[in-house]
Amino acid sequence: MEIIILHSEEEVYKEVAERIISLVNRRPDAVLGLATGRTMLGIYQNGRVNFSSVVTVNLDEYLGISPDDPLSFHHYMGEHFFKHVNIKKENRLIPDPLPEDVEKECEDYEEAIKKRGGIDLQLLGIGKDGHIGFNEPSSSLQARTRVKTLTDETLMYNFGGIDGPRFAITMGIGTIMEAKEIVLVALGKEKAEAVSRAVEGPVTASCPASALQLHPVAKVILDKDAARLLKRKDYYRWVWEHKRQVEKPSLLYKKRRDQS
Numbered sequence: 001m002e003i004i005i006l007h008s009e010e011e012v013y014k015e016v017a018e019r020i021i022s023l024v025n026r027r028p029d030a031v032l033g034l035a036t037g038r039t040m041l042g043i044y045q046n047g048r049v050n051f052s053s054v055v056t057v058n059l060d061e062y063l064g065i066s067p068d069d070p071l072s073f074h075h076y077m078g079e080h081f082f083k084h085v086n087i088k089k090e091n092r093l094i095p096d097p098l099p100e101d102v103e104k105e106c107e108d109y110e111e112a113i114k115k116r117g118g119i120d121l122q123l124l125g126i127g128k129d130g131h132i133g134f135n136e137p138s139s140s141l142q143a144r145t146r147v148k149t150l151t152d153e154t155l156m157y158n159f160g161g162i163d164g165p166r167f168a169i170t171m172g173i174g175t176i177m178e179a180k181e182i183v184l185v186a187l188g189k190e191k192a193e194a195v196s197r198a199v200e201g202p203v204t205a206s207c208p209a210s211a212l213q214l215h216p217v218a219k220v221i222l223d224k225d226a227a228r229l230l231k232r233k234d235y236y237r238w239v240w241e242h243k244r245q246v247e248k249p250s251l252l253y254k255k256r257r258d259q260s
Helices: 009-026 038-044 073-080 102-115 152-159 189-200 208-214 233-241 243-259
Strands: 002-006 031-034 055-058 060-062 121-124 146-149 167-170 181-186 218-223
Touching: 002 009, 002 233, 009 031, 009 038, 009 121, 009 181, 009 218, 038 073, 038 181, 055 073, 060 073, 102 146, 102 167, 181 189, 181 208, 189 208, 189 218, 208 218, 233 243
Parallel strands: 002 218, 031 055, 031 121, 121 181, 181 218
Antiparallel strands: 060 167, 146 167
């Protein structure tokens, strides 16, 4: 895990957006795993790049509501991202909220990801209880795309009450962990406890985000409030601020080796 602690929300948004732009510039046909929620709004509104060959794969979608419903992630993505960029409609993958066969929809979603060569970069937020996607606490750390029942806490956070959609299709943690790179973003004091458990606690289904400790290229990008409970935050800051000191000798060594 690489822990990147920045001073403000704006710095976090810029850092994550620049990583996405850099990936798309290097690989125009990249497959991006996208999340929704309040944290992602600032990212999707920062910077522009040519998305004409990019494929996007959303983490999840509520079951039983119309794609046109303002609560749906189809609607969220359309309003906050798709209408502002040139991603082709056929390259926008989001689970069907009204499938004829739910189990087949989940299987087809997994197959669609595989057909596109897997996800190059997966964006994640984190719930106050440590969930990623809609993998609530107690979710299997090896699960695939499936239907999950949302907790009262998630409903309260998302809708301000427990009357919202109770079920959702979500990528499983096993699916998420197959992404080549994962970037988890967290902002604010209310996420500090979950971040602390995910980064410095044990790997456990009680905090699904803790599974990211096992990923070889997981980045956790935080503002100072979300990082406030991390015991080793001073170390993480030092590593980030002095990263170039490691990279420069490595590049020099590579140059000498190539010349020999």
